[in-house]
Amino acid sequence: xxxxxxxxxxxxxxxxxxxxxxxxxxxxxxxxxxxxxxxxxxxxxxxxxxxxxxxxxxxxxxxxxxxxxxxxxxxxxxxxxxxxxxxxxxxxxxxxxxxxxxxxxxxxxxxxxxxxxxxxxxxxxxxxxxxxxxxxxxxxxxxxxxxxxxxxxxxxxxx
Amino acid sequence: xxxxxxxxxxxxxxxxxxxxxxxxxxxxxxxxxxxxxxxxxxxxxxxxxxxxxxxxxxxxxxxxxxxxxxxxxxxxxxxxxxxxxxxxxxxxxxxxxxxxxxxxxxxxxxxxxxxxxxxxxxxxxxxxxxxxxxxxxxxxxxxxxxxxxxxxxxxxxxx
DNA sequence: TCAGATGTTCTGCTTCACAGACCATCGTGT
DNA sequence: ACACGATGGTCTGTGAAGCAGAACATCTGA
Numbered sequence: 001x002x003x004x005x006x007x008x009x010x011x012x013x014x015x016x017x018x019x020x021x022x023x024x025x026x027x028x029x030x031x032x033x034x035x036x037x038x039x040x041x042x043x044x045x046x047x048x049x050x051x052x053x054x055x056x057x058x059x060x061x062x063x064x065x066x067x068x069x070x071x072x073x074x075x076x077x078x079x080x081x082x083x084x085x086x087x088x089x090x091x092x093x094x095x096x097x098x099x100x101x102x103x104x105x106x107x108x109x110x111x112x113x114x115x116x117x118x119x120x121x122x123x124x125x126x127x128x129x130x131x132x133x134x135x136x137x138x139x140x141x142x143x144x145x146x147x148x149x150x151x152x153x154x155x156x157x158x159x
Numbered sequence: 160x161x162x163x164x165x166x167x168x169x170x171x172x173x174x175x176x177x178x179x180x181x182x183x184x185x186x187x188x189x190x191x192x193x194x195x196x197x198x199x200x201x202x203x204x205x206x207x208x209x210x211x212x213x214x215x216x217x218x219x220x221x222x223x224x225x226x227x228x229x230x231x232x233x234x235x236x237x238x239x240x241x242x243x244x245x246x247x248x249x250x251x252x253x254x255x256x257x258x259x260x261x262x263x264x265x266x267x268x269x270x271x272x273x274x275x276x277x278x279x280x281x282x283x284x285x286x287x288x289x290x291x292x293x294x295x296x297x298x299x300x301x302x303x304x305x306x307x308x309x310x311x312x313x314x315x316x317x318x
Numbered sequence: 319t320c321a322g323a324t325g326t327t328c329t330g331c332t333t334c335a336c337a338g339a340c341c342a343t344c345g346t347g348t
Numbered sequence: 349a350c351a352c353g354a355t356g357g358t359c360t361g362t363g364a365a366g367c368a369g370a371a372c373a374t375c376t377g378a
Contacts, residue, residue: 006203006207007200007203007204007207007219007220008295008298008299009295010200010203010271011181011271011275011278011279011291011294012178012181012182012185012196012200012271012275013200013220013298014291014294014295014297014298015174015177015178015181015294016178016221017221017298017301017302018174018294018297018298018301019171019174019175019178020221021298021301021302022170022171022174023171026171037171041166041169041171041172044165044166044169045166048165048166053325054325054326055324055325055326060166061166061172062175062176062179063366064366064367065325065326065327066326066327066328066366066367066368067365067366067367068326069326069327069328070327086325089324089325089374089375090373090374090375091324091325091326091373091374091375092324092325092326092374093325093326112169112170112171116170116171119170119297119301120170120297121300122296122297122300123293123296123297127293130289130293131290131293131294131297132170132173134282134286134289134290134293135170135173135174135177135290135294136167136168136173137281137282138173138177138278138279138281138282138290139167139172139173139176139177139180140167141280141281142176142177142180142278143176143180212356213356213357214355214356214357222335223335223336223337224356224357224358225335225336225337225357225358225359226334226335226336227357228357228358228359229358245356248343248344248355248356249342249343249344250342250343250344250355250356250357251343251355251356251357252356252357
């Protein structure tokens with residue numbers, strides 16, 4: 001007999017479980033931001049100043065471009081962002097935060113920071129930082145190589 | 160001015176991004192298991208022998224109990240699991256793996272292991288182990304305290 | 319100037335999760 | 349023994365959510 005590989009060993013299970021808990025809490029923390037946590041991410045992404053085109057934001061956040069449309073519709077309706085025509089490319093729109101949007105973003109950030117700390121409660125400060133850093137590195141790396149999935153597909157053939 | 164808190168600093172963003180990449184790869188790795196990665200988790204959970212009741216499995220995997228029903232329907236239709244009446248409680252069913260189910264589970268596990276290693280590619284072996292361990296601890300802890308969300312809700316009041 | 323690529327939006331469709339009702343069974347109390 | 353609420357499982361309806369595909373405007377390169 002081989003060892004009994006429990007579900008809890010599975011990276012996917014751990015990721016899913018943590019994300020579920022996070023979302024459950026985050027939904028309350030960002031109450032008032034249309035689109036929930038994703039709406040917050042849009043705000044945050046727009047606030048950074050880079051990647052203000054809708055498509056760029058959609059890709060970095062992992063949402064469909066058609067979804068980004070009505071996500072922004074809601075945020076605009078709530079007066080948190082504005083869509084200004086991009087002077088350099090008249091097809092594109094620059095997504096800019098209004099003052100209300102900036103304020104709402106800050107409030108949401110404060111809330112989310114507490115949620116994160118609560119979620120990482122079982123870890124000591126060093127470990128929290130380590131987890132954040134490692135996750136971030138994996139996220140950044142996996143975001144870059146979108147097309148590189150093929151080499152894994154090849155490996156999988158041999159099973 | 161405060162520092163510019165980019166989206167990539169957000170724990171939720173990192174979790175979501177990594178999980179998305181994982182699912183994209185895992186979907187191929189578990190091809191042939193009805194229900195995709197979740198179907199695999201059901202198999203894995205049933206294989207452990209504990210938590211074989213549908214409800215217990217549903218909770219530990221974070222899916223609705225009505226979803227578990229048709230998830231198991233599909234797995235049973237594919238001949239990977241059996242629903243046997245629990246002798247101790249005739250309301251409940253024990254979910255048992257068939258031989259085909261066990262084989263499929265092993266194959267899926269091999270595939271997923273490669274996916275995980277590929278995903279954690281940018282980390283060195285020590286870091287991979289650290290990330291796995293820390294994530295697991297957070298996942299286990301956040302799974303246990305389901306009702307303890309209230310204290311965070313209280314904290315959030317003060318924002 | 320023309321052809322193809324790109325950014326955005328809109329329409330239609332399919333999938334999917336959740337709420338709620340329903341049935342069978344258990345456990346407890348009387 | 350019986351009645352009651354709680355629990356495990358299933359089914360039905362409904363609403364949301366995302367994606368494919370087309371449409372339109374605009375950019376870019378030949």
